[in-house]
Amino acid sequence: MTREMARLLISPSNAWPRLRQDYDHHPFAFLVPLLLLPLLPAACLFIGTTQVGWSLPGNDSVQHLSSGSALLLATMCYLGFVAGVVIMGLFVRWVLFRTPSRPSVPGSLTFTTAIAVPLMLAGIVALVPWRILLLLAAAAACAYSVRLLFTGLPLFMRMQERQTLFYAFCILGVGFLTLLTTAFIFIEFWGQSLAGSGEYLR
Template sequence: MLTHVWGLLTHPKTEWEHIEEEHESVRHLYAHHVLILAAVPVISAFIGTTQIGWGFGGSQPFIKLDYLSAFLAGIAFYIAILAAVILVGHVIRTMAKRFRKPPSSRRCVIFAGYIATPMFLSGLVAVYPLVWLCLLAGTIGLCISAYLLYLGIPYFLGISSEEGFIVSSTTLAVGVLVLEAMLSVTVILWGYGEVLLPWLFRF
């Protein structure tokens, strides 16, 4: 489990080669990587939201949820993260279809799952949920993910550097939009979850 995390952060070129040699399935990717790492921001946010509360660093937090509301928000947030990996994978697949030898959907989703690793890990800071700190960590995670994306996409998807640059740029732009959408969902879930989520889960 999580055998590629350290390699992607310290020597990504070599790690991309190892990942490619494994011929991994999407099911294996989720079972041994995505499902585990996606829980990092969820669990961190649950702890931070129930024990400390979201704030800007002042004495009083402006959002603090009870355990049930935070649990329901966490479930919804977790599902959104898992779906986002599939979405980005399909975006990569769509962008690469124009090329001579487009990669399979499996390879694209696996690639998306691994480039999201820094974003997953940046969610650790939600244990102490200062808004500015979480935004800073998210930005750093996004930059590292972008580096993995630009570095790995020509090799991992079997396309040229020029083609990889086009796919990388488009994927990064869509990824930023997905991140912004997820941040908006996060604000709604963790900010208004105490009111909305118990009502939604009744259905």
């Protein structure tokens, strides 16, 4: 299944039916990419914030995080990705509850894991945590994930294409809210744990 998810980056129309076939034979194979791929942005974030650093607006000095705070931030990043995919999977199943093609929980999690692959891979830019670079990578990854959503919904869920537009927009709206909510919650947890600890290093 990991190989088919990689093919989504090259030829989504061909990869989605194969991914569905893999899911039919191995419904829990999504656990491997779901648990391993978020390690990429987490590890890159740890390296970028401790070794490369970043500068704040109006301040030319480069700032870094200590190993302890960077490790905590990387952990929050990992948990945020996993939690976001799981929450989205449950919402996808809920959005499709009136359709004959309503997926099982493993099916919806397979679908949302595949959609999140570009976002996870884009996390490699965290090696160089510059604001503009991060924003461009996030925008490109989100755009491709939206493409995967619209191409994959009829193919993976085996729905008629004319029925999927409404559901795709519903999932897109829920996904945007999920992304914002999970990011806010885990960043808030990280910030609260560092409150008053002076973890920034120059």
